[in-house]
Structure formats: structure tokens, C-alpha cells
Amino acid sequence: MSAPAAKLPLWVEVGLIPLVNVAVAFLVAGLVVLFIGESPLQAVRILLWGALGFGEGIGFTLFYTTNFIFTGLAVAVAFHAGLFNIGGEGQAYLGGLGAALAALALDRVVPWYVTFPLAICGAALFGAAWAFIPAWLQARRGSHIVITTIMFNFIASSLMVWLLVDHLSPAGSMQPETRTFAAGGALPELGPLFGLFGADMGAAPANISLFLALFACLAVYLFIWRTRLGYEIRATGLNPTAAVYAGISTVKVTLVAMFLSGALAGMMALNPVLGEQQRLQIDFVQGAGFVGIAVALMGRAHPLGVVLAAFLFGMLYQGGAELAFDMPTISRDMIVVIQALVILFAGALEHMFRPGIARAFALMSSPQRRRLAAGEEAP
Helix, strand or coil: CCCCCCCCCHHHHHHHHHHHHHHHHHHHHHHHHHHCCCCHHHHHHHHHHHHHCCHHHHHHHHHHHHHHHHHHHHHHHHHHCCCCCCCHHHHHHHHHHHHHHHHHHHCCCCCHHHHHHHHHHHHHHHHHHHHHHHHHHHHHHCCCHHHHHHHHHHHHHHHHHHHHHHHHCCCCCCCCECCCCCHHHCCCECHHHHHCCCCCCCCCCCECHHHHHHHHHHHHHHHHHHCHHHHHHHHHHHCHHHHHHCCCCHHHHHHHHHHHHHHHHHHCCHHHHHHHHCCCECCCCCCHHHHHHHHHHHCCCCHHHHHHHHHHHHHHHHHHHHHHHHCCCCCHHHHHHHHHHHHHHHHHCHHHCHHHHHHHHHHHHCHHHHHHHCCCCCC
């Protein structure tokens, strides 16, 4: 008789299991590096140094982490409702449009701290509106959310090209981008803050949107686990039939969850548009919407897990750039392979180690479970 299924504590669910998966992923990646004739230990040393070894590297790691927190949270909220939102790319695109319109309208009139809240609202509303359409199509017409969200990515990309080329670029400019925002539309960078602690972030574009991302994590946690609507979302995701039987409207849950998911994805645009580039350009998302899927899977759709997974992928992006520079035989494609291995073990092969860890935890948790696992009758 096998040990009964036990609810794993948060530190095991969000910490231990992802750590085991990542360790195995890096072990396999090390074998790949060894196969091409390089030292895996040297590669790890360069990767860690590039991500965390100096101020500018830390700044870029935090910049990427901010993007992945927003998109990871977006996917996580949809996951809790039993929905697979893979339209984060398109929702972030539209969020960038909302943020840029706010900045273009106000950057020469008011300071950044007045523009920033309005840009947040614009990014969230535009991203939410783009996610709301696929949500309505599924809730009311039965269209599959995966198909509609991924198709809306392409529509958003084409829409942005048309707007930037024909309507938003300055007169006489050949570049598909808006004008550079004035000081009132640019977010302060974290360099001066880190400078108080003796760290020089150099040209790293990390900015105060990082704090907004961390606040969003807290807000998502309180909403999903401490509100009635959050309970309805989790109940629907766990068992839609039981949720309907309990009187929960799955239509409402689908619309609300996707609306919030799109808003979070849209706010990702604040980091590159108002922070790094200080203008709206084509392809500013750079795949962050799809990385958010891996972040949510690896973080078990929990805000704490999302932060940790986003930081890991931020390290991989920044450290991978340094690794490709210092070890020419390890190209950017190899870095993508390492990221793919992390996604593989954290997502597709997530249940490879979970049963064994769950059995071990059940055996250690109580004498009664140890007796059950041994096939003994309970007293």
C-alpha cells in the first residue's frame, strides 16, 4: 500500500521542489557544456559573476526580473482560474501603448510622479482590455482561451507596427517609435539608491517599477487567498463542476481572472517603455510574455514562487549574456538551451520528483502515516 497523498507545506511546494528541478536542469546543462569541450564549473562561475558579481550586472538582473514578475503574475492569476493565458506578449504590447499615451500627453507638463500613476492605469487598462476579449469569447462563445490569446499576440504586434509607423512616430522620422519622453515621462533609476550602499549600477536600466512589481505580488496574494472572489477563482480552477454546483459563476470568474491577468501583463510595459527606452518602440516586450509562463509554472502560481523564479530567469538572461561574451563556444543559443531545460524540468517534468518528495514527507510527518505506508492497520 502506498503512502497517502499529503498536502505539502509551502516551503516544499514553492521552495524545495523547484530547487530540485532547477538543480537537475543545471546538471543536464552542465553535461551539454562538457560535451562541447568547456568546463561546466567555469561556465557557472562566469554566469553567476555576470548576474550578481558587480553592480551593473545586478542592475540588469533586477531589470529583467521586474519584467518577469509582472508576466509571471499574469499567468499565475489565470492559472488559478483554470485558464492558460499565453497572450502576455500582446497584452504587454497594448499596455505599452497605454503607458506611452499617458507619458506623451503629460511628460512636458507635470513631473514623473504625477505621470507614473496615470501610466500605470493606462498600461493596466489597455492590457486588461486586450485580455478581456478572449475571455469573453471563451465565457460566452466557447472559444478556447489558448487559441484566442496566442492569436491576439499577432494582432497586437501588427497593430503596434501600424500605429508606430503611421501615427505615433514624429514627423520626418524613419524610425518606428515615438519621440523620446521628457523628464516628466521617465522613471527614476535605482542607481542613486544603490549608490547609498556603495554599489555602482553603471548603465543598468533598473528603475522604480521594481517596487511596483513587488507590490503587485503582495496585492495578488491578498486577492487570491484573502478575498471571497479570490476563493471563487481558486475553486473554479480546482473543480469547475463543483464550483458551478456551489453557485459560483464561471463566466464571472473567467472574465475577472483574465481582466486581472491582462492588467498585470500590461503593467510589464512600464519597465522598458518608461524606464529603459523612455519611448515606445517595436518589440520592446522581447519574449517576456512567454517567459512568464515558465516563471508561473516554476513558482507554482504563488507570488513568492513567482518572485524567486523571475529572479532566476533574470540571472539567466544577464549572466547568459556575460557567459556568451567570455566563452565564445557557448553562444546565445546555448543559453536558450539552458533556459529550455529549466522550463522542461520545472514544467513538463514537474511531477518527476514530486511523488517521491511527497512520499518522503508523508513518512516523516506522523507515526500514523508511517504505519499506513508500511501497510499496517491504523489502531
